[in-house]
Amino acid sequence: xxxxxxxxxxxYPRVMQAFQPEWIESGLLTHALGLxxxxxxxxxxxxRLEQVLLKQEADQQGWLEALVSDVQGNIVEGxxxxxxxxINDQWITPELRYNGVHGVMRAKILSLMQxxxxxxxxxxxxxxxxxxxxxxxxxxxxxxxxxxIRFDHRVLAQQPYLDLFHTLKLNQID
Numbered sequence: 001x002x003x004x005x006x007x008x009x010x011x012y013p014r015v016m017q018a019f020q021p022e023w024i025e026s027g028l029l030t031h032a033l034g035l036x037x038x039x040x041x042x043x044x045x046x047x048r049l050e051q052v053l054l055k056q057e058a059d060q061q062g063w064l065e066a067l068v069s070d071v072q073g074n075i076v077e078g079x080x081x082x083x084x085x086x087i088n089d090q091w092i093t094p095e096l097r098y099n100g101v102h103g104v105m106r107a108k109i110l111s112l113m114q115x116x117x118x119x120x121x122x123x124x125x126x127x128x129x130x131x132x133x134x135x136x137x138x139x140x141x142x143x144x145x146x147x148x149i150r151f152d153h154r155v156l157a158q159q160p161y162l163d164l165f166h167t168l169k170l171n172q173i174d
Contacts (some may be wrong), residue, residue: 021137021145021165024064028130029057029079033070033099043089054079065138065146070099075125078158081138081146082106084120086160087129091120105139105173112168135160144170 033050058066058079075094077083078080082103085092093110096102113120134157138146147161165171 021161021170022143023149024146025150026063026066026078026136026138026148027061028067028069028075029054029061031057031068033068035077039171043138051079068134069138070126072098073127074098075127075130076100078138078140081140083108083136085125085133086157087125087132089134089162091118091164092125093095093120093122094125095122097124103139104141105144108173109139109144109168109170112170116167118164118167137161144173 031050031054032104032125033054054066055067058064065081067083068076068079070076075083075085076082076096077094077100082093082101082105085094091113093106094100110120112118130152133151136148136151138148145165146160147165148156149158150156
């Protein structure tokens with residue numbers, strides 16, 4: 001027999017607002033991502049148990065977002081974001097070879113970087129390079145830039161974020 005069901009619908013009208021960088025503190029998580037099957041790399045799936053554990057660790061550290069490595073010692077992404085790292089005055093985004101999600105905001109920022117001729121290298125970022133980070137930001141579909149002001153208690157340069165934010169016009173992303 002069929003029964004009546006309650007249906008609840010929430011409507012959130014989109015409010016047009018200009019994005020601004022969000023300033024956060026961050027660090028590197030001790031838990032690492034395993035390696036995915038090659039045909040699953042880059043896809044966002046419902047099987048994200050690793051992210052639940054990583055989010056727990058980030059919360060325990062008091063971080064809204066944190067860098068995550070894989071079991072081979074390469075930086076992959078944030079817990080729920082992609083990342084862009086500045087080392088030696090060069091923007092880098094980790095190559096997502098064995099795991100990670102090819103996020104829509106990452107793709108948009110890479111496209112804008114190409115359009116505005118801002119160099120960004122896609123390559124493996126190894127753990128030994130963490131001490132060389134000048135700037136770091138996370139991005140996802142909800143926010144184009146979560147700029148890290150302090151990484152593992154070390155203050156990072158803020159001007160590169162602001163320059164990139166304004167050059168790419170990230171406040172106008174629709």
